[in-house]
Amino acid sequence: xxxxxxxRCPTDFAEVPSILMEYFANDYRVVxxxxxxxxxxxxxxxxxxSRLCESKKVCAATDMQLQVFYSVxxxxxxxxxxxxxxxxxxLKETQRNFYGLPYIQNTAWQLRFSHLVGYGAKYYxxxxxxAVATMVWKQCFMKNPFDRIMGERYRREMLGHGGGKEPxxxxxxxxxxxxxxxxxxxxLVLDLDPDFESFFMDS
Numbered sequence: 332x333x334x335x336x337x338x339r340c341p342t343d344f345a346e347v348p349s350i351l352m353e354y355f356a357n358d359y360r361v362v363x364x365x366x367x368x369x370x371x372x373x374x375x376x377x378x379x380x381s382r383l384c385e386s387k388k389v390c391a392a393t394d395m396q397l398q399v400f401y402s403v404x405x406x407x408x409x410x411x412x413x414x415x416x417x418x419x420x421x422l423k424e425t426q427r428n429f430y431g432l433p434y435i436q437n438t439a440w441q442l443r444f445s446h447l448v449g450y451g452a453k454y455y456x457x458x459x460x461x462a463v464a465t466m467v468w469k470q471c472f473m474k475n476p477f478d479r480i481m482g483e484r485y486r487r488e489m490l491g492h493g494g495g496k497e498p499x500x501x502x503x504x505x506x507x508x509x510x511x512x513x514x515x516x517x518x519l520v521l522d523l524d525p526d527f528e529s530f531f532m533d534s
Contacts, residue, residue, distance in 0.1 A: 342453040344498035346460035347467075348490065354468040354476075357384050361476050391523050393431065395458075400430040402455035404441070409452035418442075458519060463502055463510075465518040470506055 355361045359381070363374045404425045408418060422441050423434045441447060446454055467489075471481040488504035503509045 340492075340494035341498050342450065342456040343459045344456075344463070344501065346457060347463045350461050350464035351467055351472075354464065354472070357387075358476050388523070395519065395523060396430060398458055400426060401444075401446070402458060403429050405447055405450065405452055405454035408441075408447060459515070461522060462515040462518040463498075465522045466502075466510060466514065467505055469518070469521065 357380070359377050362380055363377075366375045367373060368375075404422060407421050407425055408414070414421065418441055419439045422439075426432075426434045450456070467485070471485065472478060475481075484505060489501045492501060499509070
């Protein structure tokens with residue numbers, strides 16, 4: 332049973348709980364319940380939390396593009412072998428096709444990027460987990476982060492299984508539907524919307 336506990340689950344799903352918690356930690360309705368000035372006891376100003384959320388969106392699209400680039404590069408390195416060309420040549424070609432900044436000549440940073448080895452063609456799981464967390468937040472908690480019914484469903488459908496249940500089945504149970512590829516893409520695009528997280532802060 333040890334292999335089914337906690338985060339010992341398929342990599343596609345491993346980051347979902349922590350990314351979902353980021354949404355709660357960025358929501359003023361949640362933060363105001365515990366974050367207070369250490370001397371006055373006053374809650375943090377709503378404007379301060381709003382500015383923090385806005386600052387996280389700076390260069391968010393570029394970072395998303397970078398994660399896509401890393402994911403594609405990881406897939407290329409773990410595809411058919413032998414590769415037919417050096418890892419640096421593959422890097423240059425992939426960067427040209429999937430990233431906005433050019434490759435810097437005579438560099439080989441892939442040799443010290445350990446995620447390309449340890450994850451073994453699973454680097455895409457960062458984007459997968461972010462998409463799932465965004466869908467769960469939007470559908471289940473954005474309207475009310477303290478919704479007890481949704482909280483119980485989250486515990487029952489997603490947290491309670493560890494590695495004992497297929498991730499897509501857990502997501503389907505939480506969302507009450509099986510998300511499509513378009514749903515995953517839309518969730519990642521929505522995450523780039525500067526007004527998404529601060530929707531309720533300014534209302």
